[in-house]
Amino acid sequence: MTEVTWKVEGMTCGHCKQAVEKAVQEAGGEAKVDLGSKQVKITYDNAKVQPEKIREAIEDQGYDVVS
Numbered sequence: 001m002t003e004v005t006w007k008v009e010g011m012t013c014g015h016c017k018q019a020v021e022k023a024v025q026e027a028g029g030e031a032k033v034d035l036g037s038k039q040v041k042i043t044y045d046n047a048k049v050q051p052e053k054i055r056e057a058i059e060d061q062g063y064d065v066v067s
């Protein structure tokens with residue numbers, strides 16, 4: 001498994017947290033959102049999932065992956 005931490009702008013509340021976690025899950029990964037630091041810890045199997053897909057899934061929800 002590969003683990004990355006991204007900074008995501010635009011998350012402000014529990015709904016955002018859930019939306020991001022759900023989007024990542026649907027893209028094939030696992031996400032843990034920390035609203036305070038705006039960081040999302042993402043775990044995925046790099047044999048099956050491309051990180052670009054996860055990034056797109058988060059951005060499709062209206063959030064900005066900045067790093």
Ligand SMILES: [Cu+2]
Pocket residue numbers: 011012013014015016017
């Ligand atoms: Cu929100």
